[in-house]
Amino acid sequence: MNCYECAMRDRRETVAVASCSTCGAAACVEHVRVGAAVVHEHSPGNPADYRLPGRRLYDVTCAPPGSVTPQEAMEGTVPAS
Ligand SMILES: [Zn+2]
């Protein structure tokens, strides 16, 4: 599969390394982002976010705040919870 962003933006064919966990689009190493899955709990007066174990991969369009590039992930930058 080829990267969706590369195909749409630049009409390039780049081999994808992941598919976005939100929209399912394929993303190359340049366009993939590494994040964490977060569950938002809405309880009256005490809303909370719980970070799930493991990682989630996103494309640049769907990357949530706190997600990082694969390079940053390799260097140990932990995605913000
Ligand atoms: Zn790409």
Ligand SMILES: [Zn+2]
């Ligand atoms: Zn996506």
